[in-house]
Amino acid sequence: MxxxxxxxxxxxxxxxxxxxxxxxxxxxxxxxxxxxxxxxxxxxxxxxxxxxxxxxxxxxxxxxxxxxxxxxxxxxxxxxxxxxxxxxxxxxxxxxxxxxxxxxxxxxxxxxxxxxxxxxxxxxxxxxxxxxxxxxxxxxxxxxxxxxxxxxxxxxxxxxxxxxxxxxxxxxxxxxxxxxxxxxxxxxxxxxxxxxxxxxxxxxxxxxxxxxxxxxxxxxxxxxxxxxxxxxxxxxxxxxxxxxxxxxxxxxxxxxDGAVVSAMDELVDAEHPLVYNPCNLDDYGEFRKSEEGRKSSDPLRAFCGVETAAQGEYREYGHYLFYQ
The missing domain is CATH 2.60.120.330 (B-lactam Antibiotic, Isopenicillin N Synthase; Chain)
Known part of the structure; x- marks a missing residue:
């Protein structure tokens, strides 16, 4: 605004x-x-x-x-x-x-x-x-x-x-x-x-x-x-x-480049549920170039926001990975 x-x-x-x-x-x-x-x-x-x-x-x-x-x-x-x-x-x-x-x-x-x-x-x-x-x-x-x-x-x-x-x-x-x-x-x-x-x-x-x-x-x-x-x-x-x-x-x-970025474990709790699933920067870069990514007003949320990501992906990565 x-x-x-x-x-x-x-x-x-x-x-x-x-x-x-x-x-x-x-x-x-x-x-x-x-x-x-x-x-x-x-x-x-x-x-x-x-x-x-x-x-x-x-x-x-x-x-x-x-x-x-x-x-x-x-x-x-x-x-x-x-x-x-x-x-x-x-x-x-x-x-x-x-x-x-x-x-x-x-x-x-x-x-x-x-x-x-x-x-x-x-x-x-x-x-x-x-x-x-x-x-x-x-x-x-x-x-x-x-x-x-x-x-x-x-x-x-x-x-x-x-x-x-x-x-x-x-x-x-x-x-x-x-x-x-x-x-x-x-x-x-x-x-x-x-x-x-x-x-x-x-x-x-x-x-x-x-x-x-x-x-x-x-x-x-x-x-x-x-x-x-x-x-x-x-x-x-x-x-x-x-x-x-x-x-x-x-x-x-x-x-x-190539890192996977995720929320710090200490900052995820009942009062602060997970907002973003782990983000692979290389994959995110490719998403930004896609038609969906170009059209999105918030590409990062569209790519790895919890409300848009598959639950299976979340269970696989959790919120314990920081950087790879």
Whole structure:
């Protein structure tokens, strides 16, 4: 539901994670705030001055990324993936005034933007992402060994994006509202607004902050599966009312290809019955390409939602498999 186009100022305060480590002073308070925001809205805004400092942000957004996207299209198209453009270079398309380039690890991202310093910072961002996931799962009551299993079973990628002036300058809309399909996306903005998130269930749109020490963490559909529906996938869009060119960096996290994703055993009980049956990511990818998958407004629920899946399949897998 979309109640209004105009976003409000960010109403949920940012959680300061700088210097916060497990079992350190401030961990429990920060964990409670992160978990509460993720459960209520599917996103949390965090502050961490050391993860990607202001000097590096200026170098990245002011020089490296503009130079990267100024390269000829033929050069950018050399970034390819056997999985297609969504895991490599995406050029402008009707209704999508954006080009972006995805690389699969921090070292590759550093080479793409020709900045060795960014390699270590990308690793810092992965650690920040892992911290938010750990806090969320720990706050929900997931056991430590299961948290370790999840954190050790992910792949991490970086997507660098350039947004031109929106085609619809009246609304400033660049990307329509959608959910991400992975586990957790950390969005880095710089000076120019764009990311808007929907809070709760009343249709309010909030403009994510662009301050140099803030990061917006968005839950994807697979995190909803893992948390048995406790954490909703964040509904978000890109809208730039100032109609300026905009750059952003997305740090992406998802299970490895071929994984089977299932709800944590601790999060399935009488009060919280199973929402999704185990999801084989390869099979789900094929379903998304099918006619049924393309027509579905919620392909994940259509594919493995408990109310749509055969009971025999549920008895075979149960809810004890996490990742394979």
């Amino acid at each position: 979309v109640a209004t186009l105009e976003p409000q100022l960010m109403e949920i305060p940012a959680v300061d994670l700088h210097g916060i480590e497990p079992r350190s002073q401030g961990w429990e308070e920060a964990k409670a705030s992160v978990t509460a925001s993720m459960v209520a809205h599917g996103f949390v805004v965090v502050r961490h001055g050391g993860a990607l400092g202001p000097d590096l942000r200026r170098a990245l957004f002011g020089h490296a990324m503009p130079e990267l996207f100024a390269l000829p299209v033929e050069a950018k198209q050399r970034t390819v993936s056997r999985w297609g453009p969504f895991k490599s270079y995406l050029g402008n398309a009707p209704g999508l005034v954006r080009e972006s380039l995805r690389v699969e690890d921090a070292a590759d991202a550093a080479r793409v933007v020709n900045s060795p310093t960014s390699c270590g910072r990308c690793r810092n961002m992965v650690e920040l992402q892992r911290t938010v996931l750990r806090m969320t799962l720990e706050g929900l009551g997931v056991r430590e060994d299961h948290i370790q299993l999840i954190l050790g079973s992910h792949t991490h990628a970086v997507r660098l994006s350039r947004y031109g002036v929106p085609e619809d300058t009246a609304t400033g809309m660049s990307v329509r509202a959608h959910h991400d399909g992975g586990m957790l996306t950390v969005v880095v903005q710089h000076e120019v607004e764009g990311l808007e998130v929907q809070a709760g269930g009343d249709g309010r749109w909030l403009a994510a902050p662009t301050e140099p020490d803030t990061f917006t963490c968005l839950a994807g559909k697979l995190l909803t599966v893992v948390t048995n529906g406790r954490v909703p996938a964040c509904f978000h869009r890109v809208r730039t009312p100032s109609n300026r060119e905009r750059y952003s960096v997305l740090f992406l996290c998802r299970p490895r």
